[in-house]
Amino acid sequence: MQDRERLLAQVFVRLADTLVDDFDVVEFLQRLAADAVEILGVATAGVMLSDGRGGLRLLASSEERMRLLELFELQNQEGPCMDAFHNRRPVAASADEGRRLWPQFAPAAAEQGFQFMCATPLQLRGNTLGALNLFRNDDTPFTSNDMAVANAMAKVAATGLLQQRSLNERQLLAEQLQTALQSRVVIEQAKGVLAEYLDISVDEAFQQLRRRARNTNRKLTELARDVATRNVNARDFQLTDR
Amino acid sequence: MTAYDERRNRILSEVGALEPGVEAGDIFDGVCRFAVEHLDLSGCALMLCTQDSTLDVLASVGAPAGQVAELQFGLGEGPCLDACGSGRPVFAADLASLDVRWPVFSGAACDAGVLAEFSIPLQVGTVGLGTLDLSRDQPGMLDAEHLADALVAADISMDAVLMLQRAEVGSDLAGLLRATGTDRFVVHQATGMVSVQLDASAADALASLRAAAFLAGRSISDVAADIVERKVTFYA
Numbered sequence: 001m002q003d004r005e006r007l008l009a010q011v012f013v014r015l016a017d018t019l020v021d022d023f024d025v026v027e028f029l030q031r032l033a034a035d036a037v038e039i040l041g042v043a044t045a046g047v048m049l050s051d052g053r054g055g056l057r058l059l060a061s062s063e064e065r066m067r068l069l070e071l072f073e074l075q076n077q078e079g080p081c082m083d084a085f086h087n088r089r090p091v092a093a094s095a096d097e098g099r100r101l102w103p104q105f106a107p108a109a110a111e112q113g114f115q116f117m118c119a120t121p122l123q124l125r126g127n128t129l130g131a132l133n134l135f136r137n138d139d140t141p142f143t144s145n146d147m148a149v150a151n152a153m154a155k156v157a158a159t160g161l162l163q164q165r166s167l168n169e170r171q172l173l174a175e176q177l178q179t180a181l182q183s184r185v186v187i188e189q190a191k192g193v194l195a196e197y198l199d200i201s202v203d204e205a206f207q208q209l210r211r212r213a214r215n216t217n218r219k220l221t222e223l224a225r226d227v228a229t230r231n232v233n234a235r236d237f238q239l240t241d242r
Numbered sequence: 243m244t245a246y247d248e249r250r251n252r253i254l255s256e257v258g259a260l261e262p263g264v265e266a267g268d269i270f271d272g273v274c275r276f277a278v279e280h281l282d283l284s285g286c287a288l289m290l291c292t293q294d295s296t297l298d299v300l301a302s303v304g305a306p307a308g309q310v311a312e313l314q315f316g317l318g319e320g321p322c323l324d325a326c327g328s329g330r331p332v333f334a335a336d337l338a339s340l341d342v343r344w345p346v347f348s349g350a351a352c353d354a355g356v357l358a359e360f361s362i363p364l365q366v367g368t369v370g371l372g373t374l375d376l377s378r379d380q381p382g383m384l385d386a387e388h389l390a391d392a393l394v395a396a397d398i399s400m401d402a403v404l405m406l407q408r409a410e411v412g413s414d415l416a417g418l419l420r421a422t423g424t425d426r427f428v429v430h431q432a433t434g435m436v437s438v439q440l441d442a443s444a445a446d447a448l449a450s451l452r453a454a455a456f457l458a459g460r461s462i463s464d465v466a467a468d469i470v471e472r473k474v475t476f477y478a
Binding site: 051052053054055057058066069070073076077170171174175178179182185186188189190191192193194195196197202225228229230 | 244329330333335365367368383389390394397425426428430431432433434436438439
């Protein structure tokens with residue numbers, strides 16, 4: 001438990017540290033997902049944000065397998081994220097309970113081997129921005145302690161997401177959410193460009209993209225934009241990073 | 243059907259985009275009319291933004307809307323130019339306040355009776371084609387419902403603008419718009435792959451994907467999945 005406390009302290013400091021010039025929302029939320037995996041001992045974590053049109057979009061997940069991304073995409077219709085987002089409160093379910101609550105989503109989750117799932121809303125002073133979604137593939141249910149930790153992480157992350165404090169918060173929030181959604185689309189387009197150039201899968205393309213961003217100390221979204229608009233020579237990736 | 247699909251279908255019908263034989267120009271006019279009538283606005287303009295970032299007015303409704311656009315071209319500053327350049331939405335809910343980003347434009351817009359201006363880019367990732375610009379004669383942010391409708395109206399406009407140069411769609415723009423509108427990851431990935439295969443811009447790649455799906459009578463996400471799984475290529 002002491003380890004978990006120390007980890008938590010580090011995570012909260014990091015989540016609060018978003019007032020930087022080169023803030024990258026996708027990287028920030030990927031970090032949140034990775035932290036959730038470590039602290040809460042889950043198999044997979046994902047963060048979905050409101051698209052402002054009544055739906056939710058996946059912004060980041062701890063794993064980038066295509067099948068998993070599709071599982072998140074399914075939650076545009078039903079699933080723990082949708083419920084946490086709309087009801088503005090956390091939800092947790094076993095695979096069995098899930099089948100009753102989300103008849104379309106649950107079988108797809110079971111196919112990925114997930115036994116327990118939960119989601120908690122990303123909320124900021126009355127605005128619900130999205131939800132943090134966690135999956136376990138062993139037989140450990142989410143305890144009230146787990147949920148409290150997930151909830152706290154989601155709250156701090158939501159506060160960090162809206163970087164500038166301002167009186168006209170609603171318009172800033174709407175601008176930033178829409179911009180964040182586009183960042184994710186740019187990453188998907190870049191995956192496709194790279195996959196085609198290097199003759200690799202889109203999953204591998206993402207790993208290449210992330211590795212390259214780290215090695216060259218660039219923001220993921222920025223590098224993805226250069227790749228998607230073919231402003232960098234995609235063949236450089238294979239030569240230097242394999 | 244998702245909440246998004248329901249909203250999209252309602253707006254498609256309200257802007258007259260589902261009428262048989264509808265043309266792009268009718269849809270552009272319909273979007274502007276819909277915005278002014280339903281979103282508590284005083285004006286709306288749909289702008290085409292080309293690569294050298296010159297702007298054209300595709301349609302406008304309400305007296306100040308065209309005027310606001312002309313103002314921005316003349317002054318070289320304003321929400322629409324920022325949205326077009328950055329691909330990000332720009333919501334200026336109070337042009338009369340002192341901290342606005344465009345000192346000259348703001349004053350001129352207020353003189354013309356526009357106190358709030360919202361510019362939504364027609365954007366899919368790196369593909370940016372224009373903006374949907376909403377004007378209001380009173381300050382204040384759009385409420386959540388109006389914003390959702392405006393974003394979906396911008397999505398529909400994006401789809402119609404994207405297909406402007408596509409002869410293969412023929413006269414069935416209504417059919418295409420009804421079939422479009424699945425914003426899935428696999429579609430964006432396929433767009434990237436096809437842009438390399440065709441050595442074309444992402445905009446051209448996305449338009450080609452849409453046209454191919456439409457002509458085959460399949461959903462764009464099904465065709466995109468075939469491309470990502472390498473069952474189909476667009477190599478000439």
